[in-house]
Amino acid sequence: MPVEHAIRATGLTKRYGDFTAVDGIDFTVNRGESFGLLGPNGAGKSTTMRMIAAVASRSAGTMSVAGLDPEQNGPEVRARLGVIPQQDNLDEELSVRENIIMYGRYFGLPRRWLNAKTEELLEFAQLSHKATARVEDLSGGMKRRLTIARALVNEPEILLLDEPTTGLDPQARHILWDRLFRLRESGTTLVLTTHHMDEAEQLCERLIVVDEGRIMAEGSPAGLIRDHSTREVLELRFGMDRNQEQAQQLTALLSSGAASADGAAAEGRATGDGGVGVGGGGGVGFSHVEVLPDRLLVYAGSAESALEQIHAAGLRPMTSLVRRSSLEDVFLRLTGRTLVD
Template sequence: MPVEHAIRATGLTKRYGDFTAVDGIDFTVNRGESFGLLGPNGAGKSTTMRMIAAVASRSAGTMSVAGLDPEKNGPEVRARLGVIPQQDNLDEELSVRENIIMYGRYFGLPRRWLSAKTEELLEFAQLTHKATSRVEDLSGGMKRRLTIARALVNEPEILLLDEPTTGLDPQARHILWDRLFRLRESGTTLVLTTHHMDEAEQLCERLIVVDEGRIMAEGSPAGLIRDHSTREVLELRFGMDRNQEQAQQLTTLLGSPGPASSNDPVSSNGSATAGRDVGFSHVEVLPDRLLVYAGSAESALEQIHAAGLRPMTSLVRRSSLEDVFLRLTGRTLVD
């Protein structure tokens, strides 16, 4: 019986003793979708992934993966999954090719079929020239690609990726993203966790923001930014000691209604200054810098300069999921 959704979880909970790692979350992943779990370390992302992968039991709630309960049909569920763990756990005692073949054998696939499939996957991972090498001779990016190739050996319906590009250099990341795009196009469901915003924006059609085991928000990357942040951000540094007091000043300066609209009833941190093209929302104080949220960061900067304030550095950028997370939780994602 064909199931519309790839994964559906309701009231999903995981407790280790007194500690609640996942606190009653609901989500659905549709077939062929690429779905992200975004959150800081310790938010419960990996635990959720482990419950999907049928290697962790649930404390409460229901879950169906490809129409099956992972707790009851462990091997059957795992046969439909490709799992890419946070750390490459390749088999160092085997060669690159043997790594893929043996992994396929764990699924009980016949050797004859595997030998052809393996060549195909080596090609896909751009590792054909390294087929007989030992794993320890591979670079970090190559190891990651081999881990992904290996997870594809059973032609999984759902691919689980835990922090797929953490620790890779930018070039290796882009090669990897390219491979993942291809998989998405071929109809594989991707579920990935990340704490890299750019990765979530690149790869996920839809994502949930998780913190302390609960879902803080859900939506597409663009939708989340639209709903929870301004279009642009101005990053300012005044020096460690002065950031806090400057924040007060900036809020008053940018937030106060201009002379033209002094009787505008909207409160000081609203969008009352929209008429002056700043679109100011609020200021976040981080230990090393200030973030000014505004529709037009450029105009905000002009206004700050006009008021005679002299930040040590300033940077105008577009709003990202990082800002969404900061807004939702009051904390930064990578500390």
């Protein structure tokens, strides 16, 4: 019987004693989709992943993975999953090739079939030349690729990736993203957690932003940015102790010049929830100013024009940077905190 969704969770909750790691979240992952869980450390992402992977029990709620309850059919659910944990837990006592073969044996797959499959996976992970090497002689990126190749040995329907590229250099990251992209195109459902915005934007079609065990927002990366942030951001540094007073000055300056219609408040957070208003007046489209310890973030439709206005008013920031809004800004907007600390 074909099941439309790959994963469906309702009221998913996990408590450890008094501590609630996951606080009644609902989400659905469709087949063939790439789905992201975005949030800071300790938001409950990994715990959610563990519950999907049938290695953690639920405190409340229901969950179905490929139409099965992971708590009732652990081995059968895990047979359909490929799990890539946060830290590579390769078997250091085995060679690169043996790592994949043994892992396949854990699924009860026949050795003869595994021999051929392993070569194919080594090729995929660009590790064919390292087949007989010891695991500890591999570089960080190679280990990560081997972990992924290993997780593919049972041709999983759903691939769970916990922080897949954390700790890798940019080049290794791009190789990895490329491999994951191919998997996505071949129809594998990807579920990944990350606190890297660029990764989420690259890999996820749809994501949920989680914080303190609750879902803060849901949507596509572009949609989330559209809904919760302005098009552009202006980053300014005035020096540590001057940021706060400058923020009020900037808010006053930019909101008077722009959407005077609704007379936006002069506080740090300007417009209320329910969409960030992009008042067209003056072409700045100013929304609000966020104060971070080391810098100010000015949210505006056109950051370039905002900068011009600021210069025109005689303010001289030490540095300024114009960039497009990212998921980082969405998270900041939703929680008042930055993602990577």
